[in-house]
Amino acid sequence: MGLEQLAERVLSGDQRAIAKGISIVEDRKEGHRLLLSRVFPHVGNAHIIGITGSPGAGKSSLVNGLVKEWRSRNKTVAVIAVDPTSPFSGGALLGDRVRMRDHDDDEGVFIRSMGTRGSLGGLSEACQDVVRIMDASGFDVVMVETVGVGQAELDIMKTADTVTLVLYPSGGDLIQAFKAGIMEIADLFVINKADLPGVDQLKGELQDLLHITERGKKGWEPPILETVSTLKRGMEQVVEESLAHHKYLASSGKKAERRFSQRKQEVMRRLQERFAADVLGLVEQELGPLESGSSEERDPYEVAHIIYKYWKQETKELEVSEQVDGDVQQGGDEE
């Protein structure tokens, strides 16, 4: 199957094509750029929900329960479970698969696991592109599950419309989440394992912390919900609040704002990558040979300035030569 045809099938929601398309973008295989370029005009309709929390908080169990709830509302759902530890489907993924088997025969559900070490070009980039494929192929809801441990996971969460932080009593993960900066970006707080003792205490601590961060002062006030995912208790409220948050994003203009800023940052990243690759050699050259020790004496501002000036000069020359090329070609046409 050619790439154009594959792209068409992805856009029509063909699950096998989607799986193939995901592999192509995840591994940065040949043609991934072309595929993504076909997909881009069709993204932006799905509600992207991030689910994060410490290991064992019950994220996968929650996602499983939420899939069922969304399906009962006739919404189609795609799920990406990002597993930071096992690149080649280790134990945790197997566990997820067992938990998610409830939805095996449902065409309106698509589940995919992603190992972090397997993804070329960075986890958050790969994950974002996978979300785009799912979005463009027509799923109403895309849920991304990650363990909230590193910067990459935090970056993934920043690309979601609605971020859900899963906590559990006596998990001791609240301060950790606070330090990691997840508290600041979470739109929904879910206290899972609400069947265990310590729920009220956790809730109190959470409210105190939210007070410090002054969340809710302007606009959305993140709700604190309780669930028992293994019994699928509390799923309705989580879906209701997710919908309410999505509505809030749309009506306040925040959704467009977020997506614009995400797109801007991504273009900036692409540019930085290319510039960095271009000027790295110049930087090393300018700093002088390592053995000479001369780099220690250099003023980094000055070095950057020299390289910047050099690079600008180069681009100018390039522009001129391109213009000349163009003229020559035009001249050739006239003859």
Ligand SMILES: Nc1nc2c(ncn2[C@@H]2O[C@H](COP(=O)(O)OP(=O)(O)OP(=O)(O)O)[C@@H](O)[C@H]2O)c(=O)[nH]1
């Ligand atoms: N008592 C109780 N146990 C739960 C609940 N939800 C999940 N668990 C249990 O907690 C354990 C971890 O659940 P998972 O859903 O795998 O948690 P996770 O956050 O996805 O874990 P990782 O992906 O490994 O970080 C499992 O043994 C679940 O059965 C709950 O509401 N109550």
Ligand SMILES: [Mg+2]
């Ligand atoms: Mg899990």
